[in-house]
Amino acid sequence: AYVVTENCIKCKYQDCVEVCPVDCFYEGENFLVINPDECIDCGVCEPECPAEAIFPDSDPKAADWADANRKYAADW
Ligand code: SF4
Incomplete structure (x- = not known):
């Protein structure tokens, strides 16, 4: 899987969301x-x-961000 990391914090772009074929x-x-x-x-x-x-x-x-991606995605 791909992982979103630190540079995303407070980023306002949503380009990634728009292109993801599986949302x-x-x-x-x-x-x-x-x-x-x-x-x-x-x-x-x-x-x-x-x-x-x-x-x-x-x-x-x-590496340091994989757990956070899984955790916050699971909250939905
Ligand atoms: Fe994964 Fe979506 Fe990124 Fe493709 S666009 S690598 S499915 S998060």
């Missing part, structure tokens, strides 16, 4: 999150993010 973005506390159970790993959102906040969960930059 798996959700509102976290002050950033968007991706539901890892719904993400189909298409990668379309990654280059669309103006804040460069989205990484595949295999990327070290995503």
